[in-house]
Amino acid sequence: MTSCHFFGNEGEAIPEDVEELVIHPLVQAIPDEACRGRFERLTRVNFNHGGSAALRTIGKFAFLKCVSLLEIEIPPSVTTIGEGAFMSCQSLTVVRFVKDGSSSSSSSSSSSSSLTTIGEKAFANCRSLTDDISIPSGVETIREHAFAWCPCLARVFFHEGLKIIDSGAFNECVKLEKVNIPRSLEMLGSYAFRGCTSVQEVNIQEGNLREIRSQTFEECVKLEAITISSTVERVGSNAFRDCHSLRVVKFHNGLRSVEDGAFYLCTNLQSVALPGSVESIGRMAFEGCPKLVSIELGDGPRDMKIYGLAFSECVSLANICLPSASTTTKTTTNESSHSNSFSHCTELQNQYGDSIPLALTRRFENFPIHKKVYHASVTTPVELSREIESSVQSSEGNIHKDRLVDPFGMTPFHILLSAANCRLDLLQILLDSYSPRVLGWKDYVNEKTAIEYLIQQSDHLTTDNSRLILQVALEGWLIRSIASWNGLEAWKADMSNRVNVIVAEDGANQRQSLLQEASMALSRYERMEATTLLELSLWKMELNSADAQTPAENEARRATVKKEAYHIRSGASVVIPNVIAILYCDLLL
Incomplete structure (x- = not known):
């Protein structure tokens, strides 16, 4: 067994039982397939022996299937990592890109690396790769499947300067949690992050990106929200297909097309706002989104094409208005001829039958x-x-x-x-x-x-205030009470009726249930009364504040406040931002 051997000694063969390989300081390139699958005991490769800056290239499949290799440090002199260079190194856990003047580097300190290209499948199928990967700032291209099928990779850091993330680059990295796309990126390839089932957040910064290609984020089942930058003109086919947790999608003006199946089966998607620049919505673009209630389309007449099944089976869709010049285009496949953009949109069909597109173009004509x-x-x-x-x-x-x-x-x-x-x-x-x-x-x-x-x-x-409004609404008492409240007499009548029903009830269990309901109702009324008293006290303060004015101004002020006092809406600007917070805290106690 050989523990250490220099790579690059002229005419000297490398024993296949070597455990550590030291790259000779004068070696400029590691040839293609140099160590491919022949060194099952190799655990370490020292690329930077003696601080040499000679090594420029790690060739194709150079360390393919070196199954015992544990960690590597790429020296700053390396400009290219070739295709499949470390592919299927099943034990590889750490990849570091070393900066000048250091033998090692932290995951975030890689600014002085000369690396420009990470080749196709360079680290693909490295199933033990768990350490954070920080792509050096000089890297412009990450080739196809460079880090695909790395199931333990949780974090990757991209830096400004990166221009291309090619197709499938991080395909099925199932533990990857977050994706931050830098401003410099110009191409985000097809299925680049497909099947990254742990990704919850994607940030695409305003910059040079023009399109999100097909299947880019397909099956990112935990992705909850996405903001598409204003430079993006096209969302490709199946780009977000089967993103079952996706609830919020925000677009900016400049988007031109949402292509076939882009948001197919996004089963939690609730509403979408598409800007006025959109020219076409492809086949099945939003098909099978059962919770989709609202589609907001940019205002103004224009020629927008909505292709067959675009909103098919959006059974909750009830809030949409089409541009007046838009057209729906039926499918040209073998599907039945009656299939159209709004097939099986139950709520729309209940209202408009088969005339949905025409009716929606006129929806807000007089409103x-x-x-x-x-x-x-x-x-x-x-x-x-x-x-x-x-x-x-x-x-x-x-x-x-x-x-x-x-x-x-x-x-x-x-x-x-x-x-x-x-x-x-x-x-x-x-x-x-x-x-x-x-x-x-x-x-x-x-x-x-x-x-x-x-x-x-x-x-x-x-916002915090709107969250509070929602929480109170979820408790179910405030808004229902405002909607149905007719004053103190209504409270008395309701409680009187409840007491009469309890007295007339013979069954002990039923009486107990009615008592509990009455107690809850009384508690709700007490909260309502407290709210009303607070509003009245505020109005009284307004009345009192008018006393220092002239008699005419005083009377006008009193009349205005009295008029406002007849409407709960007049206290909304006070009650909503201030009082609800107090009541909500009380509910939590």
């Missing part, structure tokens, strides 16, 4: 407030306020008569709370403009209230 709220991503609070003011004036002060519901029976609250961009500032304007009981109205198709849409779309609430 300007709905339209402003639907396009929340580009609507400003000032624009919405002006539209509401205009509607009030046109309906002689009664906003409820001015087209409060659209053809789906959805109020602006329904539209906003099921939209891809649920904005709290616009929600506040609606709360200040509409009676709170509108929150309890149900739409025609799904028979859901606006609050039920809010709960269903919970992942779109990103």
Whole structure:
């Protein structure tokens, strides 16, 4: 058994039982297949003996199937790692890229490496590779399948300067948790991260990337959210297919096409906002997304093509408006001729039958407030306020008569709370403009209230205040109470009826159940009363503050506050951001 041997001694054969191989300081290239599968005992290769800077290239399949090799340190002089150089080194756990002046390097310290290319399958099928991989900043290209089928690889760090991540580069790295794409990247190859079943977060920075190719993130089953940068013009076929945990997708203006099956079977996808630049939505692009409620398409007439089965079997889809010039194109395959873009969209078909595309192009034709709220991503609070003011004036002060519901029976609250961009500032304007009981109205198709849409779309609430609103809504008492409350007399009548039912009940078990329900109802009413008293005290403070003004101003101020006091909506700007937080904390105790 030979423990150590120099590679590069002229005319000298290397024993096959060697355990450590030292690369001669004058060697500039390790030839193709130099140690391919012949050294089963080889555990270590010293590439940087004596600090030599001579080595430039590690050839194709140079250490293929060296099954006992444990770790390697690539010296800073190396510019190219060839195809399959360390492929199927089953025991390899650590790969470090050494910087100048150091014998080793941490995973994040690789800035002075000369490496520019990591070859095809260079580290593929290294099934024990567990250490963090930091790609040196000089690397411009990671070739096809370079790190594919490395099931223990959890973290990879990319640096600015990287231009190409080729097809399948990290295919089926099942423990990879996070992907950060640098601004410099120009090409992200097909199925580059397919089957990375532990990836939960993907960040694509604004930069040079123009497309996400086919199957890039297919079967990333734990991926929950993705933001597509504004430079991306195309999302390729099956790019996010079978991403079952994907709930939120954010696009930017500049996107032109979403191709066939791009989000096929994303079973938790709830809403999508596509910018006005989109020209086509491919076959089966969103097919089989049963929780998809809302599709927001950019405003304005244009020639958008929506191909067959694009939204097929989106059984919950109830909030969509097509550009007026869009067309639906039936399939050209062997599927039956009646297959179309909205096949088996139950909620849409219940409302419109077979005329869905035509009806959707006209949906907001006479509903300007709905339209402003639907396009929340580009609507400003000032624009919405002006539209509401205009509607009030046109309906002689009664906003409820001015087209409060659209053809789906959805109020602006329904539209906003099921939209891809649920904005709290616009929600506040609606709360200040509409009676709170509108929150309890149900739409025609799904028979859901606006609050039920809010709960269903919970992942779109990103601010602390809106999270609190959602949590209180989930408790189920506040909004239902606001929607149905008619004052103290209603409380008394309800509790009186409950007591009468309890007295009339003979069964002990049933009586106990009724007592519990009554107790819960009383507790809810106490919370409501506390909220109301707080609002009244705030209004009283407003009245008192007017006392220092002139009599005329005082009277006008009193009249204004009294008018506001008739509507719970008038306290929304105070209660929502401040009081709910207190009540919510009380609920948790």
